[in-house]
Amino acid sequence: MTTFSEVYTNNPLQLHHIIPLDFNSLQAVPDSHIWPKSDDDVPTSDEYLSIPIVDLMDPDVVDRVSHACQTWGIFQVTNHGLSPSLLEGVEEETWRLFSLPVPEKMKVLRLPDGATGYGTARIAPFYSKSMWHEGFTIIGGSFVEHAKVLWPNDYKRFCDVIDECQKSMKTLAHKLLHIILKSLNLSEEQESNWATMIHQSETNALQLNSYPTCPDPNQAIGLPPHTDSLLLTILHHSNTSGLQIFRDGGFGWVPVSSFPGALTVNVGDLLHILSNGKFPTVYHRVVVSGTCHRVSMGYFYGLPVDSTVEPLSKVEFPMYKSLTVREYIGIKNECHEKALSLIRI
Numbered sequence: 313m314t315t316f317s318e319v320y321t322n323n324p325l326q327l328h329h330i331i332p333l334d335f336n337s338l339q340a341v342p343d344s345h346i347w348p349k350s351d352d353d354v355p356t357s358d359e360y361l362s363i364p365i366v367d368l369m370d371p372d373v374v375d376r377v378s379h380a381c382q383t384w385g386i387f388q389v390t391n392h393g394l395s396p397s398l399l400e401g402v403e404e405e406t407w408r409l410f411s412l413p414v415p416e417k418m419k420v421l422r423l424p425d426g427a428t429g430y431g432t433a434r435i436a437p438f439y440s441k442s443m444w445h446e447g448f449t450i451i452g453g454s455f456v457e458h459a460k461v462l463w464p465n466d467y468k469r470f471c472d473v474i475d476e477c478q479k480s481m482k483t484l485a486h487k488l489l490h491i492i493l494k495s496l497n498l499s500e501e502q503e504s505n506w507a508t509m510i511h512q513s514e515t516n517a518l519q520l521n522s523y524p525t526c527p528d529p530n531q532a533i534g535l536p537p538h539t540d541s542l543l544l545t546i547l548h549h550s551n552t553s554g555l556q557i558f559r560d561g562g563f564g565w566v567p568v569s570s571f572p573g574a575l576t577v578n579v580g581d582l583l584h585i586l587s588n589g590k591f592p593t594v595y596h597r598v599v600v601s602g603t604c605h606r607v608s609m610g611y612f613y614g615l616p617v618d619s620t621v622e623p624l625s626k627v628e629f630p631m632y633k634s635l636t637v638r639e640y641i642g643i644k645n646e647c648h649e650k651a652l653s654l655i656r657i
């Protein structure tokens with residue numbers, strides 16, 4: 313039985329792709345981190361454009377979530393059930409981690425064949441330039457060992473916060489996916505089978521992100537345009553802007569503001585496939601700032617790695633071939649943004 317982390321440990325990265333830049337006291341952006349300007353770089357001019365906000369206690373929540381997934385592929389949720397003190401705790405521990413001296417952080421560097429630990433985003437090898445970003449990826453329980461290395465006498469509060477966050481995020485992911493399943497017009501049997509599979513899945517990861525202040529933010533990028541690979545991502549970001557999503561139809565890059573107390577939810581590749589393309593897997597990127605250091609925390613939730621993913625609706629022609637989660641992530645690890653087109657029917 314393949315575990316989720318093995319899908320990543322079976323795809324080792326090269327060390328020089330994992331080690332982040334030492335962002336401290338840099339007066340200029342090193343050439344390694346200067347990204348070419350792309351013409352679609354200009355954020356949308358329509359300042360009234362913003363992603364939908366859905367109250368999970370709303371009586372029409374199924375229609376509202378379904379509409380948001382279909383039109384935007386991303387939305388913000390209120391009444392999500394995560395306490396402000398938990399989210400503050402996660403943010404506090406995230407600052408605590410990334411504020412450590414570089415040699416301390418390097419002690420828990422993600423191994424080339426590792427899944428958990430400190431380092432750049434896994435997509436780094438696909439680019440010739442480096443990102444203005446450092447991350448800490450948590451897949452499975454081995455993060456406790458890393459916490460003991462970082463804080464030998466004071467690792468408990470980090471572990472408790474991460475533990476509670478993973479539990480609460482899993483509950484919220486189940487709630488959201490249950491709502492989304494309802495909007496896919498499945499048969500009773502299909503709906504209950506998928507609900508059981510979603511409930512039993514151990515495929516999840518938590519990603520802490522840090523985007524240090526940048527001496528010339530227009531020359532760098534925090535995270536390049538990408539889609540998230542699993543079913544959905546639940547994101548908590550501090551109240552600084554940075555996340556942008558690409559909206560077709562001439563809108564371009566739309567900044568995602570963080571509505572106070574809300575969490576941002578975006579469709580991932582697996583949900584895009586299950587919905588037979590009805591829900592766009594939203595392209596998003598992170599731009600950096602010249603005045604403030606931004607952090608975020610993403611929770612990624614997927615299906616069991618050996619389960620088969622295919623378009624659920626039986627009424628339409630399937631757009632994608634059926635394959636296992638392990639196979640899909642393997643293709644994504646190899647071919648990055650071409651993955652979906654490679655399994656297109």
Ligand SMILES: C=C1C[C@]23C[C@H]1CC[C@H]2[C@@]12CCC[C@@](C)(C(=O)O1)[C@H]2[C@@H]3C(=O)O
Nearest residue numbers: 433434435449517519538540541542612
């Ligand atoms: C469960 C996941 C999802 C991962 C890989 C693994 C752990 C870290 C996630 C991210 C986080 C940063 C962007 C991304 C593109 C990256 O490079 O690492 C994400 C990727 C994915 O959504 O594919």
Ligand SMILES: O=C(O)CCC(=O)C(=O)O
Nearest residue numbers: 519521549555598608610
């Ligand atoms: O930092 C953010 O707002 C987004 C991070 C992200 O896209 C990711 O972790 O996949």
Ligand SMILES: [Fe+2]
Nearest residue numbers: 538539540596
């Ligand atoms: Fe992402």
